[in-house]
Every structure is written in C-alpha cells, then in structure tokens.
Amino acid sequence: MECDLSFGLIEQKKRQIPEVFVPADCETVIRDTSAKFIAYNMNKDDFYSFSPFNEITNDQKKNSDGYPLKWKEICWFAYHKSERLTFRYKSTLNIDVEFISCLMATSKVGRPCFNFSILKPLNGTSIKIKVAKYKNLLSLLEYIPPIHHTFYKNMKHRPWHQAKKYLI
Structure with a gap:
C-alpha cells in the first residue's frame, strides 16, 4: 500500500531519534521525516x-x-x-x-x-486503558525522563471494579 512507504520512512527517522516518550515527540518525528508530511495536533x-x-x-x-x-x-x-x-x-x-x-x-x-x-x-468519551497496562507503564517510569512522568501518571484507566468484567 502507498501508506506503507510513509510508515517505513517514519520508522527509519525514529531509529535516529530513539527518545520518543509522548505524543508530541511522535509529532516531531513525523514532521522531521519529510516536508511532505503534515502533522496536526488534534484534540x-x-x-x-x-x-x-x-x-x-x-x-x-x-x-x-x-x-x-x-x-x-x-x-x-x-x-x-x-x-x-x-x-x-x-x-x-x-x-x-x-x-x-x-x-x-x-x-x-x-x-x-x-x-x-x-x-x-x-x-x-475517552478510551481508558486496562489497569494492568496502566500499572505496567508506571513500572517503566524509571526508564522515562521525569519531565514526562505526569503524562503517564495521568493516563485514564479503568478502576479495578470496572476492570473485573473484562478479565474473562
């Protein structure tokens, strides 16, 4: 597919910039990959x-x-x-x-x-991640610069009582 080439170029650029921790970093990588790529910061x-x-x-x-x-x-x-x-x-x-x-x-x-x-x-309607994924991300904070810790700590996740019904 045509988009595979674009994704491949982005992946190559990302290898040159391994410190991608938050969405703003992804946006920078995409913009820096090619002048043809336009990255919109959407909310x-x-x-x-x-x-x-x-x-x-x-x-x-x-x-x-x-x-x-x-x-x-x-x-x-x-x-x-x-x-x-x-x-x-x-x-x-x-x-x-x-x-x-x-x-x-x-x-x-x-x-x-x-x-x-x-x-x-x-x-x-925001999508909440599973509690297990949230805990896993928090366990990796030691590998992430402290400036980005707030981003991960504030991620929306399902409270434990809501997560139980998804554990089947």
Missing part, C-alpha cells in the same frame, strides 16, 4: 460521532461523478460542515491529486434533511 474536540447520520441515511454506492464508491480504497477522507451532505475523498495520499466529491446520501425518507447540529463531539 478530543476535533472528533465527532456520525452515528446519528447513519440512522437517517442510506449507504452510498456511487460518487458524485457516478462511479462506484469503493470504501476499502479510500485513503484520505475530508468532511467540512460548510459542504452540506457532501464529503470528499482520495484513493491516494498524494497531496497533488484532487479530492473526489460524494453526496453523503439522501435521507431514508427521500430528501436531504440532515441537521449537522445533531453531530456530537466525542470529547465526552
């Missing part, structure tokens, strides 16, 4: 749940040009609130290739009627 407010959209629309089979929409081949997906009921995609990570537009779908009742205000940010 939880940048992610939305499209579940409400799925409930009122049909699955899209063709793009705006009438060609079959092959979901497995999409490498780059873009959505802008200003482009009502439309998303753009690419089947390549090449920045010079134009995006292809696709009408998201007409509603199940036959007319575009999606209100984007029903999209909920995912910031209320």
Whole structure:
C-alpha cells in the first residue's frame, strides 16, 4: 500500500531519534521525516460521532461523478460542515491529486434533511486503558525522563471494579 512507504520512512527517522516518550515527540518525528508530511495536533474536540447520520441515511454506492464508491480504497477522507451532505475523498495520499466529491446520501425518507447540529463531539468519551497496562507503564517510569512522568501518571484507566468484567 502507498501508506506503507510513509510508515517505513517514519520508522527509519525514529531509529535516529530513539527518545520518543509522548505524543508530541511522535509529532516531531513525523514532521522531521519529510516536508511532505503534515502533522496536526488534534484534540478530543476535533472528533465527532456520525452515528446519528447513519440512522437517517442510506449507504452510498456511487460518487458524485457516478462511479462506484469503493470504501476499502479510500485513503484520505475530508468532511467540512460548510459542504452540506457532501464529503470528499482520495484513493491516494498524494497531496497533488484532487479530492473526489460524494453526496453523503439522501435521507431514508427521500430528501436531504440532515441537521449537522445533531453531530456530537466525542470529547465526552475517552478510551481508558486496562489497569494492568496502566500499572505496567508506571513500572517503566524509571526508564522515562521525569519531565514526562505526569503524562503517564495521568493516563485514564479503568478502576479495578470496572476492570473485573473484562478479565474473562
């Protein structure tokens, strides 16, 4: 796949910079790998749940040009609130290739009627790591510079009583 080459280049760069401890370090490695790579520092407010959209629309089979929409081949997906009921995609990570537009779908009742205000940010749902993983990370703090200890100590993890049900 085209992305394998990019990941390989990042891995090569990471070997030159072995001190990668926190996400900001990963961002630096990616940016320093190639001028073609753009790293965005995203936070939880940048992610939305499209579940409400799925409930009122049909699955899209063709793009705006009438060609079959092959979901497995999409490498780059873009959505802008200003482009009502439309998303753009690419089947390549090449920045010079134009995006292809696709009408998201007409509603199940036959007319575009999606209100984007029903999209909920995912910031209320953070993924918590297992207690065992959290304890393991804390046991490795002696190998991590003290400046980064707070990052690991503040990781969200399941309380022990919630973790029990996952131990099957």
